[in-house]
Amino acid sequence: MPSSVMPTSSRSGGSPSPAAVSAVGLRKSYGDKTVLDGIDLVVPAGSVFALLGPNGAGKTTAVKILSTLIAADGGQAQVAGHDLAAEPQAVRAAIGVTGQFSAVDGLITGEENMLLMADLHHLSRTEGRRTAAELLERFDLTDAAKKPASTYSGGMKRRLDIAMTLVGDPRIIFLDEPTTGLDPRARHNMWGIIRELVSGGVTVFLTTQYLEEADELADRIAVLNGGKIVAEGSADELKRLIPGGHVRIRFTDPAAYQSAAVALREVTRDDESLSLQIPSDGSQRELRSILDWLDSAGVEADELTVHTPDLDDVFFALTGPTAGPSAGPTTVPNQSKETVR
Missing domain, CATH: 3.30.70 (Alpha-Beta Plaits)
Structure with missing residues (x-):
């Protein structure tokens, strides 16, 4: 992927801000199966961007490419102002990644997991212990810090996973289906954590199958189907794409x-x-x-x-058996549901 100048983006009437993540024409195939077929993305700094799509749509592949875990077959991208192909180390220094499956080691304690991450980020012993203690307190894990992570609930493991991701103080975090398998209370707690991160200036690139999650959190949503972005906009804008109001x-x-x-x-x-x-x-x-x-x-x-149609209606209409990739995303104003008695 040759280096190129990528676009900037502006949020609702504000001045242009550099995109935290931007990509043009990203492609990836495995054998004769095309997973990503030339997708374009622009994620403004300090926002939540959600990538939606059915299983096998290529969401995780997109995250792996943008986080330098695998190489794209074509296209250009920048993350945190660094070219993905030319400066992968600089990209890695600026990001954190929480995958679908927890990176927590259940055989050691929560604190030991944190200290291990501190060592991997080359923090001094003193700095590592201070950072670990601060993050464990921030994520309400201090009382469980000395216990084996295998004894943690699903929600606690997810909180520890994100706390470990934050050891390196990333400005961009990729969260690949972070609430899968969590109960509703733990999921809502995770939403609060994500909102707190963004209020602190962190950019979150989120993939999810929970449409309510995207509706609650995302400033912008892109729907991925058949290897292409078939629609993109705010949740409100996407709801206006579907007839039936x-x-x-x-x-x-x-x-x-x-x-x-x-x-x-x-x-x-x-x-x-x-x-x-x-x-x-x-x-x-x-x-x-x-x-x-x-x-x-x-x-x-x-x-x-x-x-008016909700995000579920949008998702099924755009990714169902009869849906096909469109020429490009469309933005339309939205209404909401209300009842007048």
Whole structure:
């Protein structure tokens, strides 16, 4: 991959900031199977970038390339301002990587795991012990520090794993499915850790199969399918890519229901639940129009619900059996779900 000048990125109206991670045309094949087919990525510094995709989509391969663990077959990339091919050592000095499977050694204690990482980063004995103690306290592992890591819960092992990654004070962290196998409480705790890292200026490149996780954490999301980025944007923008938004009006009065069903156009009736479904983008203008019509007609609805596609809908639409790679990512404004009673 020859050296090149990579783009910068700006966040919502701010001045341009250098991209923490940028790539153009990354390619990787194994035999006759193309895993990455010329993907482009730009990750602004100090943000969370989530790479979504089904199993086998190439998410882990992308992380391995960008973290210098394997070489790409083609394309160009910079990480932390360093060319991936020409300056791999400088890239490694600036990043931390937490893989799908914990790097924790269960045969030694949590503290010993931390001190081992300190040795690998060539910290002095004093500095290593200070750093280990600070990180163990930060991740609420001080009480368990002297216990074998094999006795830790899944959430504790994941916290220790990330604490070990932070020993080298990386400014960019690659988290490859960091909450897989964790219970909901441990997953939410991990989200808090990630938010704390980003608030401290760290850039997080996240791969995940939990759509809620990407929705909660990511400033930008890219959907990888068939070796290509098929869509990219904020969670809100991606939700607008998928049709199916509607307003659902429910009645308890059968007469009011019948009056509304006759007068409104393009409605889908549900006589059993006395509800009507109207295609809508959920905009304020459309909602006001529906409410004004109900008032002018003297029809009182008991519940009005706005539905727009969620990230699950986006994921299935873009990565399902009939989905194919698109010409490029699309950005569209988003609405949300809300209920008016």
